Amino acid sequence: MTWRAAIALALLVAALWVLRRWRTQRGGTISPAADTGAESWDPWTVLGIAPGATPAEVRHAYRQQMKRYHPDRVASLGADLQKVAHSRTRDIQRAYEEIIRSRSSGMP
Secondary structure, three states: OOHHHHHHHHHHHHHHHHHHHHHHHHOOOOOHHHOOOOOOOOHHHHHOOOOOOOHHHHHHHHHHHHHHHOOOOOHHHOHHHHHHHHHHHHHHHHHHHHHHHHHHOOOO
16 A cells, blocks of 8 residues: 555545544534535635635646545545545535636625
């Protein structure tokens, strides 16, 4: 196992632990995207960028996050981690679409 794979595995294990804990506290919801009433969900923090980021920075952050959490990339790490990665990619996709939609409608 390379050091990059070890880091990816550690990140996904941590994400799995956090999501399971979050799901338990929320009563079964596994993804913030599935919870329409989540006021604390912020697309900028999902992508890890500041709200004033340029379109190129948004696109770069989106692509980096999708590379990191793509379910095909973690297929060899087990079904649980692949589910977490799939959930995370849905959140990343939703965040990117929300930012693009807000920018096209003229909102900051």
